[in-house]
Amino acid sequence: MVTGAAFAAVMLAGVPIGLCLCLAGMVYIAASGNPLLFQSYPMQLFGGVDSYGLIAIPLFILIGEIMNGGGITRRIVEMAMAFVGALRGGLAYVNVLANMFVSSILGSATAQVAIMAQIMVPEMERKGYDRTFAAGLTAYAGMLGPIIPPSVMFVVYSVLAQVPVSDMLIAGIIPGVILTVLFCLVIAVLGWVHGFPAGEAMSLRRRVRTVLGALPTLSIPVVIVGSILSGLANATEAAAVGTVAAALVGRYWTREFDFRQLPAMLGRAGIYSAIVLFLVAAAAVFSWVLVFGKVPQDVAGWIRTVAKDPVTFMLLVNVILIVIGTVIDGVPGLIMTVPILLPIATEVYHIDPRHFGVVVTVNLVLGLLSPPVGLCFFVAAAVTGAKPGRMFLVTLPFFFISCVLLLLLSVWPGLSLALVKP
Template sequence: MLTSTAFLVVMLVGVPIGLCLCVAAIVYVLASGNMVLFQSYPLQMFNAVDSYGLIAIPLFVLIGEIMNAGGITKKIVDMAMAFVGSLRGGLAYVNAIANMFVASILGSATAQVAIMSQIMVPEMEKKGYDKDFSAGLTAYGGMLGSIMPPSVMFVVYSVMAQVSVSDMLMAGLVPGLILTALFCVVIAIIGHCQKFPRSEPQTFKQRAATVWAAVPSLSIPIVIVGSIFSGLASATEAGAVGAVMSLLIGRFWTRRLRFSDMPAIMTRAGLYSAIVLFLVVAAGVLSWILVFGRVPQEVAGWIQTVAKDPVTFMLLANVILLVIGTVIDGIPGLIMTVPILLPIATEVYGIDPHHFGVVVVINLVLGLLSPPVGLCFFVAAAATGANPGRMFMVTMPFFLITCVLLVILSVFPTISLIFIG
């Protein structure tokens, strides 16, 4: 009780969530009177990041930074426009499809929303789309950044769950593709009802030129996902290859990137990676304290009185995770929930940890698009000037269809395990 109180107090004061967790662990040790635990405290912090798989995080972040600076994202948007831009609501389809491709490189929901908002929303406004809808759709597209491989959240989860990073990334591929398809269905329905505008059709020659210009950019996600799926490279190795490819394409193909830009790019990537890795350290300390205090066992006992089978447990977990995701960011949400819920899912109900990880991540990211916090909406609003509250209302169908997908995944786990050997 004292530990929980200490955590809430320091969090409400405004202390970063990683430090809150570390302070709460110290308070627990002091309250227990077992000072010997302080000898293990530094070791637990070190063990939390002593993982080869975590090297993938700075590499994936670096790829996103290079893409943004090198104009690679714009090439992918132009290619999507060539294929679906002439349909009714074409720019809305472009938004969803381009987000899917960009997600397979950036791997971060908030970073993706910030970048795509500046690219897509002004263009959609020019064509007559509502600004709040455009920004809201872009925010929902950012969900794919945490689901499609590579995903920083999946890397963090895989380390916490002690499963293969490559397998965890591939588990998100099919759900990510399904979610993209469902978003396109919603766009089609809304576009028909609201008479979305059409863009001017392109000639075959124009489309061919646009696709040719985007081929090198598309090779980045193809190589990353393909090398992981084929077993030719681990997620970390694929991230290194992707970083080199994005550097070469940005410098010699799009010619928007200069080698003199690299120090600033690497500094930004390093700062974000350091924040994520410190959260992983806090996760290791929290997991250690929770296990020592037998918290998972106590929670498991309560859940077993409510959920009698795996499906019921998954549906209950969906509600818990979504509520937590509405007030806590994605990676801190992982840190607070996985050490408690994962042992219950795997040991009590026999749920595959890869499948559980997909459901956890989608729920927590959906929470980023839900009141009262809605971080992705605020990121999109800051970039475009849209109204966060109205963004949530006009994009409610996307929220509902994502909830439907979560229920389907909870009932049919094989969807997320197709590519897991």
Template sequence: MITSLFFLAVMFLGVPIGVCLCLAGIVYIFDTDAMVLLQSFPPQMFGGVDSYGLIAIPLFILIGEIMGSGGITRRLVELAMGFVGAVRGGLAYVNVLANMMLASIIGSATAQVAIMSKIMVPEMEKQGYDKTFAAGVTVYGGMLGPIIPPSVMFVVYSVLAQVAVGDMLMAGILPGILLTLLFFVVIACMGLIYDYPRSEKKTLAERARTIVQASPTLLIPIVIVGSILAGMANPTESAAVGAVVSALVGRYVTREFRYAMLPQILLRSAVYSAIVLFLVAAAAVFSWLLIYGKVPQAAASWIQTVAKDPVSFLLITNVILLVIGTVIDGIPGLIMTVPILLPIATDVYHIDPRHFGVVVVVNLVLGLMSPPVGLSFFVAAAVTGAKPGKMFMVTMPFFLICCAALVLLSLFPGLSLGLLK
């Protein structure tokens, strides 16, 4: 109890979550008078990041930085415009489609929202869309980032759960496509109700020219995802090749990337990677202490009195994670919940850990779009000037369809595991 209260207190004081986890671990050791555990504290932290699969994280972050500096993101938006045509609500479809393509490269919801808000919201405003709706659609499009591979959250989960990184990345493909199609349905319905403007009409030749000019940027997701699916490379190797390809595309196709930019790009990538990997190291200590304190066993005993089958367990888990995700960012949320819930899911209810991982990640990402915090809404608000609360209300149909998708993912494991069989 003392450890929990201390953790919550320092977290709400604004202390970084990784530091909170380490300090809470030390408090637990002193509270239980298990001083011998202090000797194992540093080795447990080092062991948490001593994993080949984690090398993929800084490489995926590097790819995103190179893309932003090389004008590749803007070309992907132009490519989406070429595919969509003059339909009602066309730019809203472009927004989601471009986010889907960008998600296969960046893998971070908040980074994707920040990038796409700068590009899409002003363009949608020019064509008559309400700024609040435009920003809100961008937020939900950014939700695809941690779901469609590559995904930093799936990499972290695979380390926590000790499952293959490649399996987790593949498990996110069908849920990502499902969410994209459901977002299209929402846009179509809202477009009829609110009479959204049609996209600028272009001839077939103009659209074909746009697609041809922008299509080389698709080399990056094709190399990353295709090499994993084809078994030619593991996620870490594909990320390394993807970083090289993104640099070459930015330098020789878009011609906006310069090698002189590399020092600053590498510095930004290193800083963000260090933050993420420190969280993983802190998670290792936190998980180790949870197991030592038999917290998973106690949680399992309580949940078994409420959930009688795997479906009811997953539905209860959805509610718990959605609440946690509203106040805690995705990776810290994984760190806090996976060590407790995963053993229950696999040992008690015999749920495939890869299926459970998809449900957990989608849940926590949805929390980024939920009050009272809704971090992604605040990111979009900082870029566009729209009000976060109003954004949530205007785009409520997207939130409801995401909840429906979570229920479908919980009921039908094939939606997560279909490509792994």
């Protein structure tokens, strides 16, 4: 109780979530009357990041840096334009499809929204779309980043849950594709109701030239996902090969990547990676405290009185996590909830941890698009000047269709596990 009160107090005071977790652990040890536990504290911190799979995080982030600096993102947008740009609401489709392709390289919702909002929103506004809708659509399309591999959130979850990183990345493919299709269906309905403008039709020659010019950029996700699916590489090795592929494509195909940019890119990737890895280390201490305090057992006892079967449990988890996700960012949300909920899911309701990880991740990412925080909306607003509150209102259909996906994933585990080797 004292630990929970201390955690809530420092978090409300604006202390970063990683430090909150570390301080909560110290308060628990002090309150337990067993000072010898302080000797184990550094070991728990180190143990949290002593995982080979975590090497994939800085590599995935570096891929995104190289891709953005090498002009690869722009070519992916142009390729999406060649496929669907001439349809009614064509630029809205392009926004979603380009985000799907980019998400297979970036893996971060906030980074993806920041990049794609700069590219798509001004273009959509020039073609007659409302700026607020364009910014909100870009924020929702950014949901695909943590779902379609590679995904920093999946890597963190795999370490917390002790499951293979490759399995988690593969488990996100089908849900990510389904979410893309659902978003396109919403755009089709909204385009018919609101009369979205039709895009500019390309000649066949220009369309072929655009697609052929962008095809080499797709070698990056093909290398990453293909090497994992084929068993030729694990997630960390695939990330390393993908980094080399991104550098080669940016340097010798798009010719916009200069190796002199690399030190700055490595610096930015290192800073973001350090933040994520510190959170993971703090999570190890927090999980250790929860186990000593028997919190998972107490929560399991309460949930058993409410949820009598796995489906009911998953629906309850959906509600809990969406609420948590509205005020806490994705990775910290994973760190706070997985140590408590995962043992209940696997031991009490016999839910596959990989399926549970997909549902948890989609929940917390949806929280990034829900008031009162809605971090992705604020990122889009900072880039475009749109108002976050109105952004949420005009894109409510995308929120509801995302909830439909959550229900489907909760009821049918096969949507997550179909491609994963048993």
